[in-house]
Amino acid sequence: MMVNWNISCLQFDVKKGLVEENINKVTRMIENAVASSDKPDVILIPEMWNTSFIKNVSTLAETYGERTKQFISEMSQKHQVHIVAGSISEKINGKVHNISYVCNPSGNFIADYSKIHLFQLMYEDRYYVGGNSVGIFELFGTKVGMVICYDIRFPELVRKLALEGVKVLFVPAQWPDVRLHHWRTLLMARAIENQMYVVACNRIGSSGREDFPGHSMIISPWGEVIKEADDKETILQATIDLDIVQTVRDTIPVFEDRRPSLY
Numbered sequence: 001m002m003v004n005w006n007i008s009c010l011q012f013d014v015k016k017g018l019v020e021e022n023i024n025k026v027t028r029m030i031e032n033a034v035a036s037s038d039k040p041d042v043i044l045i046p047e048m049w050n051t052s053f054i055k056n057v058s059t060l061a062e063t064y065g066e067r068t069k070q071f072i073s074e075m076s077q078k079h080q081v082h083i084v085a086g087s088i089s090e091k092i093n094g095k096v097h098n099i100s101y102v103c104n105p106s107g108n109f110i111a112d113y114s115k116i117h118l119f120q121l122m123y124e125d126r127y128y129v130g131g132n133s134v135g136i137f138e139l140f141g142t143k144v145g146m147v148i149c150y151d152i153r154f155p156e157l158v159r160k161l162a163l164e165g166v167k168v169l170f171v172p173a174q175w176p177d178v179r180l181h182h183w184r185t186l187l188m189a190r191a192i193e194n195q196m197y198v199v200a201c202n203r204i205g206s207s208g209r210e211d212f213p214g215h216s217m218i219i220s221p222w223g224e225v226i227k228e229a230d231d232k233e234t235i236l237q238a239t240i241d242l243d244i245v246q247t248v249r250d251t252i253p254v255f256e257d258r259r260p261s262l263y
C-alpha cells in the first residue's frame with residue numbers, strides 16, 4: 001500500500017462550449033504538472049471541464065463524451081498518472097449525466113460517478129438526470145471517494161462514504177464566487193467530521209453572470225488547509241500522508257462514539 005501520494009489540482013478558466021480549447025489547456029497543464037519535481041500520482045480536474053454548463057448540452061454530450069474519455073485515457077497512459085477527470089456531460093441511454101471518470105496509468109477507466117444532487121438554483125435538474133450510486137473506488141490499495149460540487153452540502157452522503165472506509169474525498173466543482181464562504185466552510189467541515197483528506201478543484205473565470213473564485217483546496221483529516229489556491233490559474237500541488245487518517249481517527253474516535261440508534 002502506498003502511503004504518500006502527490007496530488008495536483010488543475011485550476012483553470014473553463015471556456016464555455018470550446019471543447020478543443022479546454023482540452024488543449026488540460027493537455028498543457030498535465031504536461032507541466034508531470035514535469036515538476038513533485039510529479040503527481042493523481043491529478044484532479046474541475047467539474048464540467050470540457051464544455052462547462054451550456055444550453056445545448058444534449059448535442060455536445062453526444063458528440064464529446066467519447067472524444068473526452070479517449071483523451072483522458074491517452075493522457076493517463078502517456079504520463080503514467082491517475083486522472084480523476086472532473087466531470088463531463090455524457091448521454092447514457094438518452095439521458096444526460098454530469099459524470100466523472102477515473103482513469104489509471106494503463107489508460108483504463110476504473111470508476112465513474114454521476115452527480116447525485118442536481119443544483120436546482122442553476123436549473124441543472126432541467127438538463128441532467130442525477131446518478132443513483134455513490135462514488136467509491138480504490139487508489140493504491142486505499143478506498144477513496146468522489147462527490148461533485150453541490151453534493152458537498154449533503155453531509156449524509158460523505159458520512160456514508162466514510163463509513164465504507166473512504167480516506168480521501170475528491171471534489172471537482174464549478175462553485176460560484178458569491179458563495180465562496182460556503183465552499184471553504186463545507187469542505188473543511190466534511191474533512192473534520194469524517195476525518196478524511198478532502199481534495200477539491202474549482203474553476204476560475206466567468207460564465208454568463210457567474211464568477212468563479214478558484215480556491216481549490218487540499219485539506220487534512222484534521223481539517224487543516226494544507227494548500228489553497230487564489231483566484232488565478234494554477235496547479236495546486238501537495239503530498240498527502242495516508243497514515244495521518246488513522247492517527248486522527250485514533251485521537252478522536254468519532255466513528256466509535258457515534259450512536260446511530262438515536263439519529
Ligand SMILES: O=C(O)CCC(=O)C(=O)O
Pocket residue numbers: 119122148149150151153174175176179182
Ligand atoms: O451549492 C452551491 O452553492 C453551488 C453548487 C453548484 O454550483 C453546482 O453544483 O454546480
